[in-house]
Amino acid sequence: MKTSIKFCGMRCEEDYLKAVESGADMLGFIFASGKRQVNSEEVALWQRNKPPHPGQKLTGVFVNASAEQVLETVKKAGLHIVQFHGTEPPEELKAIKSASGVQVYKTLHHHKEAVNEMAKYEGTADGYVIDTKTSGAWGGTGRQFDWEAVPAYTREAERQGVPCLIAGGVNTDNIYKLLAYKPSGIDVSSGIETDGKKDERKMSEMKKAVSKTYQAPDHLGRFGPFGGKYVPETLMYALEELEEAYDSIKNDPEFAKELHKEMKEYSGRPTALSYAGQLSAHYGGGQIFLKREDLNHTGAHKINNALAQALLAKRMGKTQIIAETGAGQHGVASATVAARFGLTCKVFMGAEDIRRQELNVFRMRLLGAEVIEVHSGGKTLKDATNEAIRHWVANVHDTFYLIGSVVGPHPYPMMVRDFQSIIGEESKRQLSERTGKLPDEVVACVGGGSNAMGIFYPFIEDEVKLTGVEAAGKGIDTPEHAATLSKGRKGVLHGSLSYLLQDEDGNITEPYSISAGLDYPGIGPEHAHLRDTGRVNYEAVTDKEALEALEDLCRFEGILPAIETAHALAYVKKKAPGMSKDDIILVCLSGRGDKDVHTIQDALGEEIE
Amino acid sequence: MNRLNDTEFQSKKSKFVPYIMSGHPGYESSIDIALTLQDSGVDAVEWGVPFSDPLADGPVIQEAGEQSRKGGGSLRKALKGLKEAREKGLEIPVVLFTYINPVLSLGFNELILEMKKADVDGLLIPDLPFEESDELRKLCNVEGISLISLIAPSSNHRMEKISRLGDGFLYYVTSLGVTGTRESFSDLLASNISELKKTAQVPVLAGFGISTREHVRYFQDISDGVIVGSALVKFISERQQELKDNKTKKEALQEIKVFVQDLIS
Numbered sequence: 001m002k003t004s005i006k007f008c009g010m011r012c013e014e015d016y017l018k019a020v021e022s023g024a025d026m027l028g029f030i031f032a033s034g035k036r037q038v039n040s041e042e043v044a045l046w047q048r049n050k051p052p053h054p055g056q057k058l059t060g061v062f063v064n065a066s067a068e069q070v071l072e073t074v075k076k077a078g079l080h081i082v083q084f085h086g087t088e089p090p091e092e093l094k095a096i097k098s099a100s101g102v103q104v105y106k107t108l109h110h111h112k113e114a115v116n117e118m119a120k121y122e123g124t125a126d127g128y129v130i131d132t133k134t135s136g137a138w139g140g141t142g143r144q145f146d147w148e149a150v151p152a153y154t155r156e157a158e159r160q161g162v163p164c165l166i167a168g169g170v171n172t173d174n175i176y177k178l179l180a181y182k183p184s185g186i187d188v189s190s191g192i193e194t195d196g197k198k199d200e201r202k203m204s205e206m207k208k209a210v211s212k213t214y215q216a217p218d219h220l221g222r223f224g225p226f227g228g229k230y231v232p233e234t235l236m237y238a239l240e241e242l243e244e245a246y247d248s249i250k251n252d253p254e255f256a257k258e259l260h261k262e263m264k265e266y267s268g269r270p271t272a273l274s275y276a277g278q279l280s281a282h283y284g285g286g287q288i289f290l291k292r293e294d295l296n297h298t299g300a301h302k303i304n305n306a307l308a309q310a311l312l313a314k315r316m317g318k319t320q321i322i323a324e325t326g327a328g329q330h331g332v333a334s335a336t337v338a339a340r341f342g343l344t345c346k347v348f349m350g351a352e353d354i355r356r357q358e359l360n361v362f363r364m365r366l367l368g369a370e371v372i373e374v375h376s377g378g379k380t381l382k383d384a385t386n387e388a389i390r391h392w393v394a395n396v397h398d399t400f401y402l403i404g405s406v407v408g409p410h411p412y413p414m415m416v417r418d419f420q421s422i423i424g425e426e427s428k429r430q431l432s433e434r435t436g437k438l439p440d441e442v443v444a445c446v447g448g449g450s451n452a453m454g455i456f457y458p459f460i461e462d463e464v465k466l467t468g469v470e471a472a473g474k475g476i477d478t479p480e481h482a483a484t485l486s487k488g489r490k491g492v493l494h495g496s497l498s499y500l501l502q503d504e505d506g507n508i509t510e511p512y513s514i515s516a517g518l519d520y521p522g523i524g525p526e527h528a529h530l531r532d533t534g535r536v537n538y539e540a541v542t543d544k545e546a547l548e549a550l551e552d553l554c555r556f557e558g559i560l561p562a563i564e565t566a567h568a569l570a571y572v573k574k575k576a577p578g579m580s581k582d583d584i585i586l587v588c589l590s591g592r593g594d595k596d597v598h599t600i601q602d603a604l605g606e607e608i609e
Numbered sequence: 610m611n612r613l614n615d616t617e618f619q620s621k622k623s624k625f626v627p628y629i630m631s632g633h634p635g636y637e638s639s640i641d642i643a644l645t646l647q648d649s650g651v652d653a654v655e656w657g658v659p660f661s662d663p664l665a666d667g668p669v670i671q672e673a674g675e676q677s678r679k680g681g682g683s684l685r686k687a688l689k690g691l692k693e694a695r696e697k698g699l700e701i702p703v704v705l706f707t708y709i710n711p712v713l714s715l716g717f718n719e720l721i722l723e724m725k726k727a728d729v730d731g732l733l734i735p736d737l738p739f740e741e742s743d744e745l746r747k748l749c750n751v752e753g754i755s756l757i758s759l760i761a762p763s764s765n766h767r768m769e770k771i772s773r774l775g776d777g778f779l780y781y782v783t784s785l786g787v788t789g790t791r792e793s794f795s796d797l798l799a800s801n802i803s804e805l806k807k808t809a810q811v812p813v814l815a816g817f818g819i820s821t822r823e824h825v826r827y828f829q830d831i832s833d834g835v836i837v838g839s840a841l842v843k844f845i846s847e848r849q850q851e852l853k854d855n856k857t858k859k860e861a862l863q864e865i866k867v868f869v870q871d872l873i874s
Contacts, residue, residue: 220740230709230736232665233771234785237763376671377661386662390787393665396763491710492736493662505683506714507661 040076109133132168144169221410226525286579300591313400326381327516328360330404335369405448406524409495420454447518471513472540482511562591612702613777624834632682634849658707667789704731
């Protein structure tokens with residue numbers, strides 16, 4: 001359900017006009033004494049000059065006023081709702097309601113009995129406002145209460161079938177945090193002011209925030225039923241600490257500035273958007289655009305997230321980062337940023353992967369990282385991840401765990417998505433500058449799913465088809481694949497609930513794909529949610545199809561993509577011919593294929609002369 | 610009501626609760642070991658379920674789990690083995706120790722049903738913090754099974770909430786990191802545990818890394834009892850051949866009994 005928004009405390013005609021224009025659901029006027037007090041004549045005059053939009057409800061706020069005063073004001077000011085902000089008992093609300101026919105709201109101050117208080121107004125109140133309790137003053141406190149309590153208020157109001165607005169200290173920085181508690185409405189006053197005047201920029205930001213139809217995860221880190229924090233108690237503290245640190249930098253302009261500088265001057269962002277003209281002509285259908293994440297420093301999108309998390313680690317005063325790696329790409333990105341920021345780095349890697357990826361192991365060591373060989377379980381990525389988590393549990397005080405994908409316990413899936421969203425934001429801007437349009441379809445490969453979430457997320461509320469492509473290995477009907485969404489069942493791995501490849505006893509099974517980066521038995525919880533809600537479509541392509549598409553991109557565009565990326569291209573190869581020439585298909589070219597040359601040679605060697 | 614919440618377990622001083630892995634070193638021998646532990650005078654037993662990705666465990670228990678799985682070990686099999694142990698005379702309280710994924714795979718209702726059949730007293734899921742445990746906790750409550758909560762030295766402000774949820778006993782994790790033997794423990798533990806005991810409604814047992822008689826004594830002094838896992842599992846692993854062979858089994862079980870009685874004494 002969409003959250004409604006009330007802009008409260010209009011002091012002058014200018015404030016009122018801005019609020020009408022903002023499209024707020026409710027406009028509030030204070031008829032009690034205080035700095036925002038207005039009188040009914042003013043409010044009536046403003047309305048004559050500019051009536052509210054249809055559906056906008058004018059609300060008058062009163063504190064223990066006499067019934068005569070309330071009724072007179074309702075009439076003169078043309079109010080739709082009366083909000084009782086004092087100690088008015090239910091009978092008083094009832095009297096006003098029957099005398100005037102307007103809706104009546106009751107403000108209650110947050111304290112442990114407030115939910116029980118609500119029950120007393122059941123059947124009378126048409127809505128509630130919950131505000132921070134203060135001694136001596138009635139409302140307009142501008143301070144926030146503990147929002148952990150929001151769901152309890154919302155539940156009680158829902159039970160009564162009425163809305164419940166949350167007030168007190170809501171501003172443009174913390175509104176997303178409040179929205180994660182899914183309130184039915186939000187009431188803002190000082191949060192939309194700058195120097196005592198209503199600020200239209202803040203109003204529009206607030207309105208935009210509540211108008212978003214896609215809001216995930218919630219305050220528990222849930223994307224629908226997926227995600228969460230399934231970790232031993234010993235780690236909960238570290239996750240809470242991380243969540244707090246991430247919250248503090250999310251809207252910090254200093255952090256954004258520093259990150260932007262690194263992205264630009266160190267990694268080479270913005271990355272190019274290339275029109276693949278010859279490939280489009282060859283496939284004979286939609287126009288193919290490639291978002292060139294392969295042009296990043298270290299050759300893939302992984303660095304976007306690694307840079308951001310390493311900066312965060314420094315902010316938190318951590319001196320060591322640890323990371324898990326399968327093929328070595330995230331390990332290399334982590335070793336790189338550790339070197340850049342003067343942090344020590346330990347990379348956990350399965351013994352089996354170390355054997356297969358000698359060169360990347362050497363690269364990491366060259367960059368000064370310690371590569372720790374993991375011998376437990378199947379000796380691959382998931383075991384390396386287990387070991388990294390175990391190490392983290394024991395060394396939380398000085399160690400930051402740099403997770404490389406949109407997996408793991410909350411807040412990782414959200415944080416990595418946010419850090420990778422730059423891919424989608426840039427693409428959207430670049431494409432619109434070039435073509436004046438949004439793409440018709442956006443395609444990305446999915447292992448854990450970070451490049452896909454990064455490019456999808458900024459398009460999620462647009463009318464754009466989104467397609468994630470999984471690795472079908474030797475075929476999804478063989479035992480050798482990594483098609484988690486096509487073939488997995490719900491379960492918990494590495495701290496979050498998602499779809500997983502597992503046996504009938506709930507043991508995680510080893511996936512297979514020619515691409516080491518897609519070779520993961522789980523998938524980010526947000527992808528699970530997007531699949532189940534139907535917002536994103538997921539397909540699976542085989543090793544063979546991926547390699548064919550890889551060859552096409554080499555020959556027609558002169559770009560050697562990573563085998564991971566080639567999975568997205570293989571889907572494009574099937575899809576583009578059926579599209580119209582005006583259609584645009586945007587592909588996340590997540591990484592370059594230099595690292596895969598040996599594998600490609602082994603697979604194709606004899607076919608290429 | 611279950612045996613953990615009986616006055617006998619609740620009021621017993623210096624409790625000693627060993628952990629063993631079901632199906633380790635073999636299906637039959639793990640049942641024999643459970644019965645031997647009862648003979649040794651332990652107050653309850655934790656019955657481990659093997660899982661492919663045991664995040665909270667160190668190498669010793671991981672290895673035991675791998676071996677159990679190779680022999681066909683699973684959540685279902687663990688419950689079956691327990692039922693058999695009950696039939697053979699296991700009467701002490703039993704806590705089923707499993708990760709969440711095997712539980713999700715089996716289904717909550719099926720798990721509860723099977724736990725009732727095996728007469729399980731408590732359930733401990735190390736990767737299920739209280740934020741995620743509401744549904745299962747309700748189901749356990751209805752059937753009188755204690756869902757055991759873990760508390761860590763780093764739980765800080767979470768401690769009060771967790772201790773309020775305490776049922777059966779509270780499992781105080783004595784060190785950060787995974788299960789496995791350790792040389793030393795933080796000095797802060799004593800004050801931390803005594804703080805917890807002030808609010809706890811159920812006994813506080815200490816576990817993780819407790820491996821010697823000295824450790825056992827130390828923690829029995831500052832808490833209501835101890836849980837010993839890796840040290841015992843290691844002792845069992847070292848005798849797996851003997852335990853699987855009918856000719857030498859009796860002697861190996863006797864050694865386990867002596868080992869445990871030595872820890873308790």
